[in-house]
Amino acid sequence: MTPHAAPIRWTLNKVPQVTALFWIVKMLSTTVGETAADYLGSTLGWGLTLTTSAMAALLAAALVAQFRARRYVPAVYWTVVVLISVVGTLFSDNLVDNLGVPLWTTTLVFAVALAITFTLWFASERTLSIHTIMTARRESFYWLAILFTFALGTSAGDLVSEGLSLGYLTAAALFAGAIALVALAHYGFRLGAVLSFWLAYVLTRPLGASVGDLLSQSRADGGLGLGTTVTSVAFLAVIVVVIGIFSLQQNQQRRLVPA
Template structure:
């Protein structure tokens, strides 16, 4: 029997279409609580975004264009399923995040590798695009809080912002790697330290939760990519030599285990907030 939380949104037998406020009341928050589980799965998803894209493109020889097309179709299917849900469903949500991670990576790769757009340009363009998405989102909804993803329009803004953060994180991470010429392990340390600075600024110096969340969200993309490269690339190139297939498989298995746990326990569900849970922006 299918999960009723991921069926159509109409809950009433009346023929009249519910008003916008009533539709909003019928939807619980569509995203998870920001806990250690959230950040752990998110970093692993970004790692898969890097390694899975490389595996499909290079190892299987699909090429950027075919890989982008296939993954984009899968992402659209996942988004349709996510939008049909009335509440946060861990499996649907995190499948969507993994796929949007891969597609966000491929967007930047297509611009730089296929079209020859410089990383300076792509980083700048995606940064401006993200600011524009946030500005429009806030103008329409008067909030950027992920605690209030309870309408279709807010969810559309949310996923658009997520896609742009992945594309921006890919471009900024590649640009940093080229300019600083760091190894894989130092890159992991650099971006982990940057996230720690953001956390410190939030908890000790009053940086707003919204700003801290989204800056950290962008930074986890190059962090995850650097981790993926460190694990998958050859030892001669500074990696651990696991390969993209093994790295992707290990992280997918870890995500599957955590998502299964969260599905059973609902420990990250915002509609049943636990005492002491971290307040999301």
């Protein structure tokens, strides 16, 4: 390093290990993103503008805490994921409901934005692996990509279930089948781990959105009629329990590491 080069702040990896519990919480958070946005905007009557502003402010505060952390902290990390899920949903809803942008267009725009993010990330860091999120720059690319995956997933899920009139159950089945194909390609045909991860990460968002709508929307609209309140609270409760498990596991692992 030259005397005038800017120092790079290295930390422990800021992202959790990808396990079955990781995907469970990811799936639950995507569903909460869909139902919580509907609950705040419609059920409580906040409207899209106020809901977006409030959730974006909370997300900004959570991201500050996440970037300040020197290691992966389950409660902080997953709080950011839940909030970014809500905000990503609201970005898509604002474009479609407030500005009248077609779902085909928002799906394409967010897909291009995600592709550009990955391109810039790889050009800068030469990797898209989540196992090396150890600098502020890599973490910035990581969270920007996550935001676009949620926004893209919301638009894609609504496009399939509502825009194409296939219904929430059919949409959920289609996206679940796509994830199964990614898993088959990875485990059966050795599709690269990084590509497999990001494909699955993108697809779990529209799957979660479709499941959320299926559970919360009225029977007249093709849902099961549980409502956004019940669905959001139930899924958040499970998320809190699993985050507690993550925290306990992390504490046990740290005690086993020699000082």
